[in-house]
Amino acid sequence: MTKKLFLLDAMALIYRAYYALIRNPRLTSKGRNTNAQFGFTNTLFDLINKEKPTHLAVCFDTHAPTERHTDFSDYKANRQDAPEDLLESIPDIQRIIRGFNIPVVELDGYEADDVIGTVAWQAADKGYDVYMVTPDKDYGQLLIHPHVYIYKPPYMGNPEEILTAEKICSKWDIKRVEQVIDMLGLMGDSVDNIPGIAGIGEKTAAKLLKEYDTLENILENADSIKGALGEKIRNGREAAIMSKKLATIITNVPVEFHEEDYRLKEWNKDELVTCFTELEFKTLGKRILGDEFNAFHAAPQSIQTDLFGNTVISKTETPVKKEKNIAEEPTETAGLFAEKNITNTPHQYHLADTTESIQSLVSLLMQQKEICFDTETTGTDANNVSLVGLSFSIAPAEGYYIPCPPDDAATKNILAQFAPLFAKEDITWVGQNLKYDLLVLKWYGIEIKGELFDTMLAHYLIEPEGRRSMDLLSAQYLGYEPVPIEDLIGKKGKNQGNMRDVPIEKIKEYAAEDADITLQLKHAFVPLLQEKELDSVFEKVENPLVRVLTDMEFEGVKIDVDFLSQYSTELEKDAKRCEENVYEQAGVRFNLASPKQLGEVLFEKLKLDPKAKKTKTGQYATGEDVLLKLANQHKIVDDILNFRELTKLKSTYVDALPEMINPKTGRVHTSYAQAVAVTGRLSSNNPNLQNIPIRTERGREIRKAFIPREPGRLLLSADYSQIELRIVAAISGDPNMCEAFRLGKDIHTATAAKVYGIAESEVTKEQRYKAKSVNFGIIYGQGAFGLADNLGISRAEAKEIIENYKKEFPNIQRYMDDKINFAKEHGYVQTLAGRKRWLKDINSSNFTVRGYAERNAINSPIQGTAADMIKLAMISVHQEMKKKSWQSKMILQVHDELVFDAVPEEAEDLKKLIIHCMTTAMPLPNEVPVEAEVGQGQNWLEAH
Structure with missing residues (x-):
């Protein structure tokens, strides 16, 4: 061997x-x-x-x-x-x-x-x-x-x-690997600050070595090398010799x-266990060391019976490690170490599976002011699952589980016994990701009244960039490791089992434990919310939004399948035409979907860019940013970009949307993620509404597929006007920008007039476009280099534009400086509503890490305030529509836009309500007005 x-x-x-x-x-x-x-x-x-x-x-x-x-x-x-x-x-x-x-x-x-x-x-x-x-x-x-x-x-x-x-010779375009140091002597190495010869890059170095073989030969023949190159070599002689030595x-x-x-030897497992425990490498630790890592012997049991006659297990002794086989999890999924678990922690988990025990439980729960509950279901899509059971907890270490049979009628009979409880308005309902549970029950005709407290959302505010699965939160805040779902139904993925196949006794332990732990997390989070002054944004923004999103997900949106089928055929034809155009212009057929082959055609065969960049794998970079810069050089680039857009639209949206239709409703029910984006924005999936294209004509066409649920109804689309710039003006207090908004001016035209020192009537389309880029770019950390690259102008012109901008809008720069300084002193920034983002790297001595934190310090209050504003507007609109018992429904939210499925007789009143709620949701400082507009149509594109 x-x-x-x-x-x-x-x-x-x-x-x-x-x-x-x-x-x-x-x-x-x-x-x-x-x-x-x-x-x-x-x-x-x-x-x-x-x-x-x-x-x-x-x-x-x-x-x-x-x-x-x-x-x-x-x-x-x-x-x-x-x-x-x-x-x-x-x-x-x-x-x-x-x-x-x-x-x-x-x-x-x-x-x-x-x-x-x-x-x-x-x-x-x-x-x-x-x-x-x-x-x-x-x-x-x-x-x-x-x-x-x-x-x-x-x-x-x-x-x-x-x-x-x-491969090294091919990568460097040299004959012998020894020439690597000659290359470095000539071109230098910026990483190690090796100077090389000023003005000589990789391609020139390779060309010189092809002719002269070594650095020494190049220097010896410097006098015979003509022009500026020879002068560079002669002037850089000493630097080249030193550089080669440094690189050797x-x-x-x-x-x-x-x-x-x-030689590889036996591992010191005790040392590894200690390290992995301190670093909280739970899954990676098991992957490397096997299940012996953080595994414990069960403690002796003491047997009792509960008020329903069920067995109660109380385990109190110290755990002992035991050996198990190596686990096969491929990645670390996050995991803290917790010594407590169900085998060594006293608990009383009860089963209520008879009419008498359920009635007894309902009577007990009706007396409570705070109840934690959870649902167990047959899957993860709340709009397409069956209820397996309910669990409740009203005190730490106590829980109750009620199994629900596969028969829907029998399950509804069980739920009917809980109807008076769910209808009580003086109960605070606690849960982890409550939207899921509310949605599941809504499909059974149950709407829970009373206040809500979602532990996932509480943690989202406390630690926006953290991970927040219940298992992780339990380990982190309670020192307790819950029973993993995999212990009941197998590993995640295609081979995962079904909760219906798990013995009731096991589900009882798992489900009641979930409710118990979630209740304990609530008690841990309340003082943290108060301590960090986050209770207001939690109670006014995040918690109330749960009901809004529940109803929106329940309603869904109708999709025009026939339109998508026709559009798919059209996109396929257009994509094929672009593909054939590419092959004709390239003079060769190749795999257009292969970045490697495409790079070779563009940069070796057609030679579109002699300085073409390569990726770390050695192939040419062919991303959209690279191609856009080449679009003016050759028509083939336009055809490639069009081909990519067409094929992506077809596969990602046009062909995928019909597959997402719920068989029960005939509509698509997107799922909103409320606790993902650190800025506070909502995200969505199945489909991801935030990414549905709007910048290109072909992309916008997809919105035609979103239609009213029934003939005779219509869609309304409401959108904020330039909300982030209004927020910038308001919180910076810049007099020129605030005045422009107060006077109802076009902000980009007003900006261009100030920057170029001309009347607004003289501003050209190009000048307005440049001002727009500055308006949006400068608050996100864009400098002269980025602006020049974005607009295709010289760096000098970009620098002049930015300097003029800062001169005319001095408070914008002051705002940016103030936010960075505030973050450096306090460790966080916040929105107008009080949402906070912690920036632990804001004082780092590493400028890359610190720069990222500084950019977040500037833009998080802006993006976060916009997110809070539309959330408050959604809550307000939803509550008013409920009060009026309107048939119209709010169905979609995308960035700063809300979409409604409306009945015509309510449309005009609904428009007025939407505008009122959106513009008054969060009044801005310095009298900066908030504006929104509403359109209507027979599809989303028409309404927008």
Whole structure:
């Protein structure tokens, strides 16, 4: 068997792991960022599992200076400080490496790549296949040895890649891998601040090496190289020599490859358990160590009976770990460690499955002011499931479960006994994701009165960027691990079982526990909402919205299937025509859906961009942003973009929408996610209404498919006018912008007139468009570079526009500065309604991480206030429509737009009500008016 040695470049992999999750960081219950620890551990374990190395080591840099720093004081000087979270991860990662019993190799005065290069060549000389695990391009020079390779682990959806000398030469367009250091000597390396020769890039460097073979030969022949290039080489001689030396990996470091030291050994499981427990790697821990990780022996039981004559299990003793088989979960799904669970925590869970026991339970519940309840169903789509049972809790460690038979009539008879309870208005109903339970009961004709308290929404406000499954919240806030659903019905996915197949006694424990835990979470969240001053937005915005969304999801929207069928055929024909146009212009047939083949046609055959960028996998970038910049160069680009739009519209919406029709109603019932977007905005799925295209004519046509549910009815569409800019004006108090809105001016024209110093009547269409880009771009952190790129203008012109903008609207810049400073001092920003977003990286010394937090500090109050406003408007409209018992229904919400299915005789009054509720939902400061408009039609497009 071939001996395989893997050498890991620790810091490169740590940085890579950290930044892979930068937009959605993994946080422990104490707010600790574990991106790097998690990513590194996952990479290490997957590598061991998949590649089966016989020998392995991890190599670190040390803090001691190297010869490179002595030779060139600015070596790596331009690197920004590492994020604090990343630096704090290193001791954890080193402990994890020790837990895997893997040697760490490091040596003062040398970098990790020097150590890796030295060990790699020593091992290769001894017959090993050596894989250097790194994303660093500099390592290509080491592949001169035939048994040394670069191993790039999977990253951001891309598979792992093994680079050979041949692939390195192809990537760099060179003949020999030794020329990698010549390339770096010529072009430099911005990452390590290696200067190279000013003005020489990768393509020029490759061309020079084709002719002269080495850097030294190029320098020797500099006098014969004509023009500006020769002058650059002559002027950059010293920098090039120094750069090549800096880029050369040292392969005679005083370290020895002793085979036994690097051989894989038994893991130190106790060390790994300790690390994974502290880092809260629950599922990853089980994946690596098996079910023995955080598994416990059941404690001795004491048997009692409850008031219904059921057995009650009380478990009180300390848990003991026991061994189980390795789990097969592929990813870490989030999991905190909790010592308490159903096997070791006293509880009384009762079964009410007779008329007498149900009546007894109803009598008990009728006396309560606060009840937690939960539903058990046959699936996850609340609009298309059957009720399996109900559970209730009125005190910690107590719960009640009522099974419901498959027969709907029998279930309705059971629910009828609870009707007086559900009708009481002086009860606060507690639940986790209450919208689901309310919707399930609504299909059985049950509407719950009284106040609501949704623990999922409470946590959403307390920790907007957190994860909020009930199991996770229970572990985090109660130190208790509930029974996983998989224990009852198997693993998630296609092979998942049905709750109907689970014995009643097991469902009772699971369901009653859910209600019990949710009630306890409510008691934990109330003081946190008050402490963080979030109780107002919770009680006025999020909780009342649950009933609104429940009714909207229940109503659904009618879809014109015939129109979609015809439109699908039309899109297919148009897409085929665009595809044939592409092949004709390319002069070759290829797979248009393949980015790799498309890149080769555009940039190698047609040569549309000599500086075409490549992705990390080495293929040309062909994303929409790249193609849009080339659209003016060749008609083929327009045809490609059109082909992509047409095929996406067809597959994602036109062909998919009919498949989403509910067989019970003949309508599509989108599901609104109220606790996902950190800004407070609603999101939706099945279908995702937020992404239905409106910017292109073909995309807008899809809205024609949304129609009234019955002939004779019509759709109304209500939309806020420029609401985010109005909010910016109001909260910044900028006099010019506030005045423009108060006077009812077109804000983009008014902005253009101020920026260009001309009368509003003289503003051209192009100037208005540029002003519009500034209005929307500057508050989201867009600078001169971004504006220039967006508008296709010079950076100098973009800079001048922005400077004029800031001069004419001085309070906008003041607003941005104030929000950043407030966040730095308090750690959060908030909306006008009091919704908060915490920004833990706002004071980071790493400017990339800090910059992301600063942009959020500026735009979160704006987006969040807009989200709060439309939510308040929805609540107000919904309540008034209920009072009036109108037949018209609110059916859709998309961004700043509301859609209604209306009866004609109510339409005019409904329009007035909508406008009133939308414009008065949240009055803005500085007398900035809020405006909305309503249209009507026989389909959504017509109404909009």
